[in-house]
Amino acid sequence: xxxxxxxxxxxxxxxxxxxxxxxxxxxxxxxxxxxxxxxxxxxxxxxxxxxxxxxxxxxxxxxxxxxxxxxxxxxxxxxxxxxxxxxxxxxxxxxxxxxxxxxxxxxxxxxxxxxxxxxxxxxxxxxxxxxxxxxxxxxxxxxxxxxxxxxxxxxxxxxxxxxxxxxxxxxxxxxxxxxxxxxxxxxxxxxxxxxxxxxxxxxxxxxxxxxxxxxxxxxxxxxxxxxxxxxxxxxxxxxxxxxxxxxxxxxxxxxxxxxxxxxxxxxxxxxxxxxxxxxxxxxxxxxxxxxxxxxxxxxxxxxxxxxxxxxxxxxxxxxxxxxxxxxxxxxxxxxxxxxxxxxxxxxxxxxxxxxxxxxxxxxxxxxxxxxxxxxxxxxxxxxxxxxxxxxxxxxxxxxxxxxxxxxxxxxxxxxxxxxxxxxxxxxxxxxxxxxxxxxxxxxxxxxxxxxxxxxxxxxxxxxxxxxxxxxxxxxxxxxxxxxxxxxxxxxxxxxxxxxxxxxxxxxxx
Amino acid sequence: xxxxxxxxxxxxxxxxxxxxxxxxxxxxxxxxxxxxxxxxxxxxxxxxxxxxxxxxxxxxxxxxxxxxxxxxxxxxxxxxxxxxxxxxxxxxxxxxxxxxxxxxxxxxxxxxxxxxxxxxxxxxxxxxxxxxxxxxxxxxxxxxxxxxxxxxxxxxxxxxxxxxxxxxxxxxxxxxxxxxxxxxxxxxxxxxxxxxxxxxxxxxxxxxxxxxxxxxxxxxxxxxxxxxxxxxxxxxxxxxxxxxxxxxxxxxxxxxxxxxxxxxxxxxxxxxxxxxxxxxxxxxxxxxxxxxxxxxxxxxxxxxxxxxxxxxxxxxxxxxxxxxxxxxxxxx
Numbered sequence: 009x010x011x012x013x014x015x016x017x018x019x020x021x022x023x024x025x026x027x028x029x030x031x032x033x034x035x036x037x038x039x040x041x042x043x044x045x046x047x048x049x050x051x052x053x054x055x056x057x058x059x060x061x062x063x064x065x066x067x068x069x070x071x072x073x074x075x076x077x078x079x080x081x082x083x084x085x086x087x088x089x090x091x092x093x094x095x096x097x098x099x100x101x102x103x104x105x106x107x108x109x110x111x112x113x114x115x116x117x118x119x120x121x122x123x124x125x126x127x128x129x130x131x132x133x134x135x136x137x138x139x140x141x142x143x144x145x146x147x148x149x150x151x152x153x154x155x156x157x158x159x160x161x162x163x164x165x166x167x168x169x170x171x172x173x174x175x176x177x178x179x180x181x182x183x184x185x186x187x188x189x190x191x192x193x194x195x196x197x198x199x200x201x202x203x204x205x206x207x208x209x210x211x212x213x214x215x216x217x218x219x220x221x222x223x224x225x226x227x228x229x230x231x232x233x234x235x236x237x238x239x240x241x242x243x244x245x246x247x248x249x250x251x252x253x254x255x256x257x258x259x260x261x262x263x264x265x266x267x268x269x270x271x272x273x274x275x276x277x278x279x280x281x282x283x284x285x286x287x288x289x290x291x292x293x294x295x296x297x298x299x300x301x302x303x304x305x306x307x308x309x310x311x312x313x314x315x316x317x318x319x320x321x322x323x324x325x326x327x328x329x330x331x332x333x334x335x336x337x338x339x340x341x342x343x344x345x346x347x348x349x350x351x352x353x354x355x356x357x358x359x360x361x362x363x364x365x366x367x368x369x370x371x372x373x374x375x376x377x378x379x380x381x382x383x384x385x386x387x388x389x390x391x392x393x394x395x396x397x398x399x400x401x402x403x404x405x406x407x408x409x410x411x412x413x414x415x416x417x418x419x420x421x422x423x424x425x426x427x428x429x430x431x432x433x434x435x436x437x438x439x440x441x442x443x444x445x446x447x448x449x450x451x452x453x454x455x456x457x458x459x460x461x462x463x464x465x466x467x468x469x470x471x472x473x474x475x476x477x478x479x480x481x482x483x484x485x486x487x488x489x490x491x492x493x494x495x496x497x498x499x500x501x502x503x504x505x506x507x508x509x510x511x512x513x514x515x516x517x
Numbered sequence: 518x519x520x521x522x523x524x525x526x527x528x529x530x531x532x533x534x535x536x537x538x539x540x541x542x543x544x545x546x547x548x549x550x551x552x553x554x555x556x557x558x559x560x561x562x563x564x565x566x567x568x569x570x571x572x573x574x575x576x577x578x579x580x581x582x583x584x585x586x587x588x589x590x591x592x593x594x595x596x597x598x599x600x601x602x603x604x605x606x607x608x609x610x611x612x613x614x615x616x617x618x619x620x621x622x623x624x625x626x627x628x629x630x631x632x633x634x635x636x637x638x639x640x641x642x643x644x645x646x647x648x649x650x651x652x653x654x655x656x657x658x659x660x661x662x663x664x665x666x667x668x669x670x671x672x673x674x675x676x677x678x679x680x681x682x683x684x685x686x687x688x689x690x691x692x693x694x695x696x697x698x699x700x701x702x703x704x705x706x707x708x709x710x711x712x713x714x715x716x717x718x719x720x721x722x723x724x725x726x727x728x729x730x731x732x733x734x735x736x737x738x739x740x741x742x743x744x745x746x747x748x749x750x751x752x753x754x755x756x757x758x759x760x761x762x763x764x765x766x767x768x769x770x771x772x773x774x775x776x777x778x779x780x781x782x783x784x785x786x787x788x789x790x791x792x793x794x795x796x797x798x799x800x801x802x803x804x805x806x807x808x809x810x811x812x813x814x815x816x817x818x819x820x821x822x823x824x825x826x827x828x829x830x831x832x833x834x835x836x837x838x839x840x841x842x843x844x845x846x847x848x849x
Contacts, residue, residue, distance in 0.1 A: 312736055336738025350736050353729035355796045364726065365737035367719050375718040419737065 010073040012037045012202045013058065013089075013171055019066035020053055020226075027053045028226045031067070035171060035202040040193060042205045042217035042234060045246055046466065050226040051206050055173045058204075059091040060084035090164025091173040096156050100149030105131035107148050108163045134162045138192050154185035161192065172196065173204040178212060179299055190216050208297045210239050210502050222246055240495070247466060247494040256291070256450070258474045258490045264288040265323065267458040268340070268427045270309060273318025278304040280482040282318075286427065286458040291449065293473025294462040296501045301482040302462045303345060306429045310342040311335045322427075336365060341420030345432035345462070347409075351416040354405035358397050359386040361404050361415050365423040389418035393448065410441025417448065428452065429460040434468060446472060466494050480504060541841060542789055542805045549809065553816035560819055567697065569808075569815045574683065574700035575600070575763045577807040579778055580785035581711045582755035584803045587786055588715070589748050590728040590795025591640060591647035595632070595654040596756050597778030601771070602658040603628045603760030608671030608770035611679065618678050626757035632658060633753020637746035659776060666772040673768050683765035700762050704804075707758060712800040714751070724748050728795025784831065785810055788838040809834065 013035040020028040028050045035041050043051045056062045058069065060078040068075050071087060078084050084091070098107050105128045106113075114130070116123040131144035140158055148156055157177060164172055178186050193203060193216055205217060213220060217234035222245040229245050269285040278301050286292045294302045308315040311329040320329050320338075327338045335342070344350035352361050363370055363382045370378045370385075386400040393414040397407055404412060413433060420428055430449065434442040449472055453459050463469045469476055476488045478500035485500040553560040579596045586593040603625040611621035632654065639650035673679040683700035715721035723744040726734045735741045764770045789806030791798025810831060817827045 310736070332736050333738045333740050342736060344736065349730070350732055353726050353733050353796070355729045356726065360722065360726070364734065365739070367722060367739070371719040375714075375720055377717060377719055377722060379717075423738070 011035060011070070012072065014070040014073070015054070015058065015067065016070075017067035018054065018057060018064050018069075020050075020057060020062060020064055026226060028057075028064075030227060031223065032228045033058075033204075033221055034231075035204060037170065037200045037202045038197055039218040040197055040203045040205050040216050042207060042213045042220045043223065044207070044213070044220055044242065045223035045229075046464070049223040049246070051223055052175060053226075054223065055091065055175065055204060055206065058084070058171070059089055059173060061091075085167045085169075088168055088170040089173070090167055090169035090171065092157065092160045092164060092175065092177060094176045094179060096153070096160055098148045098156055098159060100147070102148060103145050104142060104148055104151070104159045104162075105144035107159055108134070108144075108166050130166075131162065134165055138162060138165070139195065140192070152185070153180040154182075154188065157181070157189065158192070165196075169201065171202050171204070173206070175206045176208070176299075177205070178207065178209065186212070208502065209504070210242070211504065213242075214239075224248065243495055243498045247498060256472060256474060256490055259289060261287040261290045261474065264290065267323060268309075268460075269321040269324070270305075271319040271321070273305070273308055273315050273320070275304060275308050275313065275315045278482050279308055279315070282479075282482075282484045284477055284484060284487065286460060288458055289453050289456050291453050291459045291461060291472050291474045293469040293476045294460060294479065295466060295469045295476055295497050296464075296479035298464060299481075300479040300501065302479050303431055304482070305479070306342055306431055306460070306462060309335070310340060310429065312342065336423060336425070339424075339426040340429065341365070341423060341425035341427070342429045343413075343416050343420065343431060343433065345435055347412050347416055351419075352404050352412060354412075355403065357401045357403055358390065358395070358407075358415060359383055359400040362386045362389055362400075362418045362422055365419050385422055386418075389421060393418055394444070408437075408441070410437045410444065413437060413441075413445060414448070421452075425457070427458045427460070429462070431462045432464065433461060434463075434465070442468075466497060469497070470494070542802060542809065542838070546805055546809050546812065549812050549816065553812065553819065556816075557819045560816060563696075565815065565819070567701075569811050570701040570704075571683075571698050571766075572815065573807050573811040574698075574704040575759050575766070576778065576781050576785060576810065577704045577804060578707050578755060578759040578762060579782040580789075580803045580807045581707055581800055582752040582759070583779070583782040584786050584789075584791055584798055584800060585711065585715070585724060585748050585752045585755075586647070587783075587791055587793060588724050588728045588795060588798040589745060590731065591745075591749075592651065592783070592793070593636065593749070593752055594648065594651040594779050595636060595658055596752070596759075596782050597780075598655045598658040598662065598775040599629060599632050599753060599756040600759040600763060600778060601775030602632065602662045603757040604764035604770035605662045605666050605671060605772055607761060607764055608673065609665060611676045612671050612673060615675065618676055621676065621679075622682075622761060625761050626754045629757025629760065630750045630754040633750040633756070634746055636753070637749025640749065641742035641745040655776070655779065662770075662772040662775070666770065668772060670769040670771050673764065673770075680765050680768050683762045700766065703758065703762060707755060708800050708804050711755070715800060720744065720747055720751070725796060728792075728797070730796075781810060784835050787835055790838075790842060792842075806838075 011034040015033045018028050018031040031050060031054055033043065033054060043055070045051050053062060057064045058078070060081045060083050063079065069078060070076070076087060078087065108131050109127055114123040114126040115121065128144040135142050135144065138161070142155065142158065148159060151159065177189060181189065197203060207213060213234055219231055220234045220237065220242060221231040222229040222242060224246060264287040266285045267288050271283050272281050273279055274281050282305055284292070296302050304313065307313045309320055311331045311334050320327055322338050329335045329338065348354055353364065359382055363385065370382045372378055383400060390397060390400055395411050395414045395418070397411060404415060433449065434445055437445065449459060449461065461469070461472050474490055476492055476497060477484055478486050478488065478497055480501050480503050485503045488496060559565060579600060582596050583593055606628040607621045607625040610616045610624040611618065636651050636654045639645045640647050681699065683698060685699045686696050687699055688702060689696035715724060723734065727741060727745060731741055785806035786803050787793065787806070788809055789802030791802060813830055814827050817830065
């Protein structure tokens with residue numbers, strides 16, 4: 009039997025990054041095929057190529073054994089390939105039926121009028137085939153996320169899709185909703201639809217997947233039957249990188265002061281009762297899968313988002329942090345994963361970006377800025393951090409990612425923060441520059457700063473951290489010592505609520 | 518003027534490209550002047566040049582106020598009616614209450630600052646989009662001006678020095694060959710002051726930073742609300758100065774005047790190369806923009822082109838100016 013979809017030798021590069029290399033994937037009709045891998049392994053890129061969102065640089069895509077060129081999402085739809093993105097793409101002010109048939113509305117009166125009745129009838133028919141009880145005239149904005157997802161699936165089916173790609177479909181669903189989704193998947197499967205299921209959650213794969221294909225670093229690792237393969241083996245395939253990376257030399261922190269202590273902070277369902285502390289000179293790594301709540305914890309500590317409860321202590325004293333201004337005053341700096349949006353004013357020059365958090369220090373009488381002092385400070389950090397820029401007047405947007413990151417670091421060093429929270433410090437930075445950033449982080453810790461590093465790249469966490477906090481679904485599921493294995497981390501990172509009654513707290517002695 | 522020209526746009530960072538656009542605007546201004554002088558011998562007369570400058574003074578000052586707010590990434594639609602409101606307040610203090618001139622001036626500027634603080638608070642604290650907040654303020658101020666004045670003009674006949682604010686000539690009294698009215702002098706003084714604040718002070722730096730990336734500024738631990746309100750307040754007080762200028766020129770506060778001025782002001786800002794999306798802009802550009810609008814109006818009038826056509830031309834110029842700016846940035 010020929011495969012429904014077969015992708016072979018797929019190559020794809022983005023500026024500066026090779027996303028896929030000789031990657032392959034195949035899908036039979038009537039199967040649920042899970043695609044797994046760490047963040048950045050290339051799963052989404054692979055599926056976006058199949059859905060016509062990206063163009064491949066090399067390799068071939070076969071549909072029913074025949075080579076096809078898929079140049080646009082529209083073409084993919086015509087070929088019967090539907091994708092349901094992690095972020096739903098619906099228009100909240102239109103009804104479910106209007107969303108499903110957007111751009112293909114049935115007409116009447118010679119094409120001048122919309123045939124709303126037919127529209128609703130056709131949508132109702134699709135819902136019925138899914139055994140879904142939903143009025144096609146309901147406004148999408150008023151539906152739960154789970155229901156909106158059903159509308160997306162119905163939309164994909166309306167194209168008579170034979171291939172349905174689902175990217176982390178359960179990320180925002182509760183258990184009952186997940187059951188409903190799985191029931192629909194089972195029905196589609198019975199009708200011969202091939203389903204690609206991208207997920208991080210092991211327990212779900214065991215429930216619905218027939219086969220699992222693992223990708224790592226943009227390459228195909230292997231395909232195994234989902235049922236009889238132990239979870240350990242799948243994890244090993246995902247992280248199986250040779251562990252040649254350096255491990256940190258962990259200094260003895262037991263006599264160092266605790267600088268930052270976080271007690272029981274929470275925020276909706278994003279952060280659930282998280283507590284930890286960081287000592288002077290320590291690098292605390294935060295590992296976890298995407299959406300585990302690590303960034304949310306950082307933003308809550310920094311006052312960028314409101315928190316529902318919990319205390320933050322600096323040197324044992326409670327600090328009232330409601331906005332970033334308070335956090336900075338307490339000596340906490342936050343380096344966002346999204347430098348361009350949250351870290352830099354890219355249209356401004358190096359000097360002003362470095363001084364951005366300390367401008368009041370460079371202000372004399374009458375609000376006059378002391379440009380010479382600002383220049384001196386900027387040049388000092390440009391030298392110290394070896395920021396490659398023609399001058400401190402260079403616009404930041406013209407610099408490379410690594411140099412931009414160093415500018416954000418310089419900004420916080422100039423502000424003299426004791427606690428620095430790095431959120432994905434090497435995202436979008438090439439390999440050479442990564443090493444420089446690592447060295448810089450180690451040097452900062454040696455100088456006695458308390459450092460938190462959030463990273464989705466396990467080798468990065470392992471290489472830097474003196475201790476590793478692991479989160480899953482808003483909970484801190486454990487804190488591991490520096491020698492922890494990737495497998496141990498992945499176990500904690502996929503440990504969903506209920507499996508452990510009490511989240512691990514505080515120190516591991 | 519050279520003082521302002523020398524104050525380069527350091528903070529926007531788009532120094533060279535920004536300079537290019539200003540050069541283009543300046544070249545257009547020169548070209549317009551050249552065309553009109555060739556077309557009509559009356560154009561280059563001293564009296565006509567002074568008339569053009571005098572006509573620019575009110576719109577120029579308002580446009581400077583609008584520039585500050587626009588660089589933060591906002592917009593201020595209330596500048597025109599705020600100008601009138603401040604003029605009416607001056608009328609109340611000077612004519613109704615018979616206070617001395619200095620207090621009237623102070624009251625007008627303060628009224629502007631208060632209104633700006635209010636607009637700024639709506640935007641920063643209540644998170645109302647600037648367009649809506651200042652649209653509301655525009656109507657509120659228009660209504661208040663009519664209510665306070667009893668819908669009638671307030672004349673300043675009892676305050677003898679008042680007309681001198683705009684129409685007198687300090688420069689002319691020292692150099693009789695240069696009878697430049699005070700209104701024009703005030704325009705340039707306001708421009709120099711605003712340029713200085715924008716380029717050299719912390720308020721100016723945050724004005725650019727807010728327009729460039731407000732969230733990054735907030736996440737740097739800066740109280741962004743406070744600085745934003747300060748910018749609106751400064752813009753408001755500059756509108757107060759504009760109010761004094763127009764009232765002095767008309768020797769009266771005309772409560773029905775004002776609406777529509779905000780659009781001319783924004784047009785000058787845009788022609789001058791300030792980006793409506795914030796983060797980039799200069800006072801000198803705005804000044805050139807305001808001059809282009811007045812030169813056009815004056816030159817077309819001298820050539821006996823109907824007023825209706827003048828507005829058509831101004832509109833076309835706005836579109837052309839912004840399009841060249843887009844072309845230039847696409848190339849970068």
